[in-house]
Amino acid sequence: MNENSLCTKTHEYVLELGNGKYETGITDYAIGQLGDIVFIELPEVGSEFVKNEVFATVESVKAASEIYMPVSGKITEINEEVVNSPELLNDDGYENKWLIKFDSDADQLEFADLMDYSDYKEELE
Amino acid sequence: MVKQTFLHDEHVKLGAKMVDFAGWHMPVQYTSIIDEHKIVRESVGLFDVSHMGEVIYKGKDVITFLNKMVPQSIDKLTDGKAVYCQLPNKEGGLIDDLIIYRLNAEKFLIVHNASRVDEDINWMSLNIGDLDVEIVNESHNYSMIAVQGPKACDYIKNLGISDLPPFFSIKEDLLFGIDLWVSRTGYTGEDGVELIMKNKDAVKIWRNLLSHSEDFIVKPIGLGARDTLRLEACLHLYGNDLDENTTPVEAGLAWSIPKNKTEAYNGKEVIENQLKNGIKKKLVGLKMVDRGIARHGYGVFYNGEQIGVVSSGSVSPTRGDNIALAYIKNLDNLTVGSTIQILIRDKYCNAEIIKKPFVQKRNKDSK
Numbered sequence: 382m383n384e385n386s387l388c389t390k391t392h393e394y395v396l397e398l399g400n401g402k403y404e405t406g407i408t409d410y411a412i413g414q415l416g417d418i419v420f421i422e423l424p425e426v427g428s429e430f431v432k433n434e435v436f437a438t439v440e441s442v443k444a445a446s447e448i449y450m451p452v453s454g455k456i457t458e459i460n461e462e463v464v465n466s467p468e469l470l471n472d473d474g475y476e477n478k479w480l481i482k483f484d485s486d487a488d489q490l491e492f493a494d495l496m497d498y499s500d501y502k503e504e505l506e
Numbered sequence: 507m508v509k510q511t512f513l514h515d516e517h518v519k520l521g522a523k524m525v526d527f528a529g530w531h532m533p534v535q536y537t538s539i540i541d542e543h544k545i546v547r548e549s550v551g552l553f554d555v556s557h558m559g560e561v562i563y564k565g566k567d568v569i570t571f572l573n574k575m576v577p578q579s580i581d582k583l584t585d586g587k588a589v590y591c592q593l594p595n596k597e598g599g600l601i602d603d604l605i606i607y608r609l610n611a612e613k614f615l616i617v618h619n620a621s622r623v624d625e626d627i628n629w630m631s632l633n634i635g636d637l638d639v640e641i642v643n644e645s646h647n648y649s650m651i652a653v654q655g656p657k658a659c660d661y662i663k664n665l666g667i668s669d670l671p672p673f674f675s676i677k678e679d680l681l682f683g684i685d686l687w688v689s690r691t692g693y694t695g696e697d698g699v700e701l702i703m704k705n706k707d708a709v710k711i712w713r714n715l716l717s718h719s720e721d722f723i724v725k726p727i728g729l730g731a732r733d734t735l736r737l738e739a740c741l742h743l744y745g746n747d748l749d750e751n752t753t754p755v756e757a758g759l760a761w762s763i764p765k766n767k768t769e770a771y772n773g774k775e776v777i778e779n780q781l782k783n784g785i786k787k788k789l790v791g792l793k794m795v796d797r798g799i800a801r802h803g804y805g806v807f808y809n810g811e812q813i814g815v816v817s818s819g820s821v822s823p824t825r826g827d828n829i830a831l832a833y834i835k836n837l838d839n840l841t842v843g844s845t846i847q848i849l850i851r852d853k854y855c856n857a858e859i860i861k862k863p864f865v866q867k868r869n870k871d872s873k
Contacts, residue, residue, distance in 0.1 A: 416523070416534075416535055416538060416539055416730070417538050417539050417540045419540075419799070419821045420797070420798070420799050420821075420828075422797075422798075422851075438851065440799050441539075442539040442540065442730055442734060442820060442821055442823075443534070443539070443730055443733075443820075444801070445799070445801060471538070
């Protein structure tokens with residue numbers, strides 16, 4: 382995972398790509414906890430979500446987990462590759478584990494409760 | 507306080523992910539549910555099932571007693587034979603499902619579900635009346651290891667038990683020099699055995715089973731794969747597919763109920779009436795046609811009307827699709843080949859009713 386990612390308490394990460402663009406996915410810890418990922422449902426490009434709204438579902442063999450928007454934004458791209466092959470999220474050699482890319486002009490306040498990746502990892506211990 | 511089996515520390519050492527299940531701290535997976543599932547379909551898997559309840563029923567009247575507790579004919583069992591049974595309440599709803607073993611004419615072993623053993627024993631006790639029956643809960647004295655898979659019996663024979671009991675039978679034997687019970691049963695649809703041993707011997711047997719596997723691929727398997735394996739084989743899970751509001755006839759278990767049993771048993775009136783006149787709800791097998799995984803509790807729809815609810819659902823690692831069991835209204839036009847809908851989150855997803863079991867069982871003709 383990119384060390385510059387910011388993480389939520391609900392185990393999403395958000396990474397700033399510049400020019401108001403971001404990518405989001407679930408953290409490496411979340412993937413480890415879920416185990417075999419067998420189904421991913423992502424929103425349509427162009428749809429808009431506010432912070433903390435459910436935008437996706439990731440299912441392991443055992444259960445379905447809702448994935449929350451870390452900051453408000455409008456979806457510009459979804460990762461079709463992981464939708465078609467959800468098990469790629471469990472593949473240590475696979476790099477592109479993001480779920481969505483989105484544009485955001487969210488207020489800085491929306492970032493206030495996000496943790497640096499290092500703090501997130503510390504919190505887990 | 508969450509209970510631990512005598513193999514708990516072994517699971518932790520093997521790197522298992524532990525979860526609370528029916529009041530027990532149990533391994534849900536060691537590496538990957540899907541990989542573990544495939545091991546059991548291809549080779550040999552070991553399961554710690556020590557959370558299951560082992561209860562001895564003994565006394566001069568034990569056959570009479572058990573015969574009035576279950577729809578099955580306990581008087582037909584011979585020494586060392588076992589039968590899959592249900593434990594109905596007076597309305598025919600199921601308190602539990604059980605495996606009943608006849609050890610001898612005055613001594614039976616019953617294996618109960620971990621989550622139900624206390625309720626079961628209470629219900630059994632309330633029904634003894636004047637009969638000469640004593641119930642001894644041995645659950646905390648015994649451990650149980652299931653050895654399952656197409657190579658499981660070869661593996662056990664290789665370890666020295668040359669003469670395995672036939673399907674649904676039990677015998678005493680020695681393994682690694684330790685006295686134990688060997689039962690030809692399981693919960694995966696594969697051939698294999700379940701070993702019942704004194705708690706103090708559990709770690710030694712578990713370690714030996716894992717380390718003597720030179721010519722066999724033998725791996726520990728968690729409860730996650732146990733669930734997907736039993737679902738593919740359409741073996742019911744109490745709490746999901748069976749409960750006190752569901753009769754064995756509704757659950758598709760009529761095959762296990764003798765038609766000519768003369769003795770009275772709890773729920774007999776309801777069960778026999780359903781066998782003769784039919785049922786209002788039935789358990790069907792489904793495969794998802796649209797993308798999505800049906801889960802326990804999701805609604806089942808037909809022509810926009812809710813006709814039932816999913817009792818179990820998951821991926822099928824063997825088939826490579828998504829499968830489910832659901833209770834639906836017993837309508838004549840809803841049969842194998844029919845398309846119905848499952849409400850998954852806010853979408854109606856098509857599913858097709860298909861034949862059960864989802865994966866053919868390979869233990870029926872075990873020798």
